[in-house]
Amino acid sequence: MIEITLFPxxxxxxxxxxxxxxxxxALLTIVSFVWAHLGKSPLSVALIVGFGWFVLFDYWKFFGxxxxxxxxxxxxxSGILIDFFFVSQMGGEPTEAQPVSSGVDLMMRQQAMLKAKAQGANVPRGMQQRTMQQKPKRPMGR
Amino acid sequence: MNERGTPLFILIIGAFFILALIPPVVMYLFPAGNLLMRVFLALMVYMTVKGYLGNSPLTLIITAALVYLLVIKHAYLTSSLFVFFYVLLAFQFLSVVIWGLSVTMRRG
Structure with a gap:
């Protein structure tokens, strides 16, 4: 019971x-900034004290x-936030058709279409033509 | 954020929480790791303060105050924050975690 009351x-x-x-x-940041611009002088000390009082005591709720x-x-x-929001928009299965990315991907798609066709599914003609018909590769130098 | 993004969001936050918990757990389980981590944190504090103030007695005074607060009194929290923000975030490893989880979610 004591631990619960002492937790806050x-x-x-x-x-x-x-x-x-x-x-x-924050004070170290102010000190290094002022010293970098003004060097170690009485003016820099005065500025450090002034800025320090203003930032650390008067308006710390804002500057903190x-x-x-x-x-x-x-x-x-910021990079993490960009990655996070970019990825969360893409989360889950893609809703649009993705382009063929590799030979393995092409083979898998062809097998899926043949299987769907064998089961009587209506495979779009354009997609079938794009994946089934391939131009023969020309040997290099001819 | 769409509906599919919500479980990914929870997964990413959970992964970050687990990554942040690893240093305190290692420190708790291994006393040698605890000591090593505290020494390393003290050195990091000293190097940071020295980078701001240079070689001066003020550096040692402020280092002592920060070492007491961060390394002696709240070592577990400091180690967690240090590893998470200063190491993982600065080396962009958190981006790798986010992308890895998103790819895994899309395939699964």
Whole structure:
């Protein structure tokens, strides 16, 4: 019973610790950005303090999410999202006829059509012609 | 998202969840792996902070704070996040997982 009541406290403490770690990384990003542009000078210190106060304390609710999104985009999550939405649209069996991709695919389709024809199915003439008729390959150099 | 995309979505999320669970489980089952992972995470934290601040006493102070928070207090979560985002995501392995699952779903 005690563990159940303490469970939300654990997640609260976890969130607070991760929030603090995120703020430290955000401060490091600000410091490295300012030092890269201005070097180590009193102006850079003033800018770091100003930007740090603004980002980490005043509007952290806004900048925290942006920093997490920036980090994820830097790591490449946009590619994952593209793959995911692209693949989920293609999920399941293809609804359109796919072009012949290989000799094995052609052989399998021919066998399926012969089987369907033997069972009395109405095989489309155009499809049958496209897969059954093949131009003989010319030897190279002639 | 169409109807066929919904089970694929669940499958992908499940696969990601399993991949994220592997490092903490390995750390829990193998004490040597636990120690190795913690040392590696501490080194990664130090290298990251040093990349931002260079060689200075401030680097060690911030490294110590982050090592306490991430490596000592919440090592399992940090290892899971590190392996999932920093290793698998950065090396595009998650794309391989997504495409592999989609091909398997289409064939099956």
């Amino acid at each position: 406290l654990f997640f609260g403490e976890l969130f607070a610790d991760l929030n603090l770690a995120l703020k430290i990384f 999410g942006i920093f997490v999104l920036y980090t994820l985009l830097t790591l490449g999550i």
